[in-house]
Amino acid sequence: MRLLPKRLIFAILVLFSFNLLMISSLAPALFWKQLLSWVVGIVLFFIGTQINPKQNRSTGTFFFIISCLLVLAPIIISSFTRGSRRWLYIGPFSVQPSEVVKGPLMLFLSTTTLPLLHLIPVAIIMLQPDLGSALSVFILITPLVLYNKKLLKLAILSLILVVFTAPLIYGVVLKPYQRNRIKSFINPQSDPLGDGYNLIQAQIAIGSGGILGKGYRKGTQGQLLYLPEKHTDFIFSATAEELGLLAVVIILLAYFVIIDTLFKKAFNTTNNLALFLFTLGIAFEIWTQTFINIGMNIGILPVTGIPLPFMSVGGSSVMALLFSLGIIYSA
Numbered sequence: 001m002r003l004l005p006k007r008l009i010f011a012i013l014v015l016f017s018f019n020l021l022m023i024s025s026l027a028p029a030l031f032w033k034q035l036l037s038w039v040v041g042i043v044l045f046f047i048g049t050q051i052n053p054k055q056n057r058s059t060g061t062f063f064f065i066i067s068c069l070l071v072l073a074p075i076i077i078s079s080f081t082r083g084s085r086r087w088l089y090i091g092p093f094s095v096q097p098s099e100v101v102k103g104p105l106m107l108f109l110s111t112t113t114l115p116l117l118h119l120i121p122v123a124i125i126m127l128q129p130d131l132g133s134a135l136s137v138f139i140l141i142t143p144l145v146l147y148n149k150k151l152l153k154l155a156i157l158s159l160i161l162v163v164f165t166a167p168l169i170y171g172v173v174l175k176p177y178q179r180n181r182i183k184s185f186i187n188p189q190s191d192p193l194g195d196g197y198n199l200i201q202a203q204i205a206i207g208s209g210g211i212l213g214k215g216y217r218k219g220t221q222g223q224l225l226y227l228p229e230k231h232t233d234f235i236f237s238a239t240a241e242e243l244g245l246l247a248v249v250i251i252l253l254a255y256f257v258i259i260d261t262l263f264k265k266a267f268n269t270t271n272n273l274a275l276f277l278f279t280l281g282i283a284f285e286i287w288t289q290t291f292i293n294i295g296m297n298i299g300i301l302p303v304t305g306i307p308l309p310f311m312s313v314g315g316s317s318v319m320a321l322l323f324s325l326g327i328i329y330s331a
Contacts, residue, residue, distance in 0.1 A: 004329055011257035015310035018251055022239050023313055025217045027231040030313055033093075037315025041322035048103070048326020053110055053274040064108040064117065067101035071124045086128045098125045098133035099307075099316035102285060103324040106140050110277040115144045115151065131178060132292075132304035139288045143280035185302035201227045202234050202297050205241040213244030231313045233305060236297040251311070259287045265328060275328070282324045 016038060024031050074085045074097060088095045101121060109115055118141050125134040145151045162169065170179060188196030205221035208214065219241035221227040230238040240248050262283035269275045286309050293308040295301030307317050 004325070005261055007257050008261045011254040011261075012310065014250060014254040015258075018239065018243075018247065019311050019318075021216075022235055022242070022311070023231060025219075025242060026222055026235070026238055027313060030231065034313055034315065034318075037318045038322075040315070041319040044319050044323040045326035048323045048328075049330045051107070051327050051330055053107065053278045053327060053330065054272065060108040060111040063104035064112070064121075067104045067108070068121050068124065070097040070101050071121050071128075073097060075124070075128060084128050084130050086125075086130045086133065093315075096133070096314065096316040098128075098130060098137060099314070099320045102137060102140060102320050103282075103327060105137065106278050106281045106285075106324065107327070109140060109144055109281060110274040115141060115148070129175065130305065131175075132306040135292075135304070136285065136289055136306050139285055140281045142284045143277045147277070181302045181304075185299070188299070198228050198234070198303055199296075199299055202237040203299055205234075205237040206298060209241040209244045211245045213240070213242050213247065216242055218242060232307060233293070233303070233312065234297060235312050236294050236308055239311075255286070255290050255309075259283055259290075262286070262328065278324075279328045282321075282328060286321070 020031065020035060020038075023034050070088075074088055078085045078087060078089065086096055086098060088097060105118065105121060109118055118138075122134050122138045125137055141151075145155045170182075174182075185199065188199045192200055201221055205219065205227050208221070209219070214220070217223060219238060221241055222230040222238035227234055227238060227241075236248075236251075239251070262279055266276050266279035266283060269279065289306050289309050292301055292304060292306045293312070296303045296306075307314050309321060310318060
């Protein structure tokens with residue numbers, strides 16, 4: 001185990017502080033549960049430091065099978081929540097398997113010779129249905145695509161196919177609510193009280209915060225419930241409203257430090273292919289989730305259910321990320 005760089009520790013502490021501060025403001029009933037998630041995540045971090053990314057292929061296969069079973073479990077044993085089955089309920093606690101499996105799946109991808117098997121858990125997550133989580137899990141394969149010429153050619157051909165079949169995908173594959181999200185993204189004012197409502201309220205919250213914000217617990221959009229999912233999907237907008245542009249800049253700098261540190265860590269371990277691919281995959285994952293979540297908050301991307309790493313309420317995401325960081329710094 002190697003110690004984390006001080007800049008990485010500081011950046012995570014910044015997000016930890018903003019995370020708990022905003023939850024105490026927006027959803028105080030969830031404060032202690034979120035704090036417990038961080039504590040468990042730290043324990044998982046130290047467990048992760050004992051896992052060697054150079055594990056043999058059979059261990060990677062084990063992680064793959066467990067991951068598939070975990071993402072399949074909500075479909076089999078859970079009831080619908082807001083139109084999907086993506087959670088497992090254990091007493092008073094809930095776990096989102098699609099977040100939990102990211103580290104194990106990346107361990108599988110970093111050693112396997114059959115990376116396309118990764119599409120199986122992605123397809124299962126889509127059946128929940130949870131397109132946002134399926135996309136965030138699919139992104140894990142990015143390093144292998146970039147460093148495998150056969151996969152890169154296949155990815156380019158697949159992208160071309162998607163472009164030409166986009167009308168069919170839009171009309172047949174996407175669910176009605178997903179098509180409505182695209183329509184509201186293009187023109188939110190076409191249905192300001194319906195599908196465009198979330199985006200409009202998010203933009204109002206961000207714009208009204210100014211430089212220093214309206215103050216802790218003084219945001220009208222978040223506190224008066226105009227902003228839906230204020231502590232999950234739209235916590236970025238709620239933070240901008242209450243704490244202002246200055247806090248947003250600090251948060252963005254923290255994300256930059258985390259992603260930059262992980263990319264540097266990856267390219268300093270190119271002699272260890274498994275660790276290199278694993279680190280690069282987690283770095284891409286954090287970068288993509290951050291970009292998509294903030295993008296949908298400010299209106300440059302359609303609204304999806306992808307959480308903002310280390311900031312959105314959700315113990316599954318925090319614990320999975322800290323576990324993955326432990327694996328990265330195991331060697």
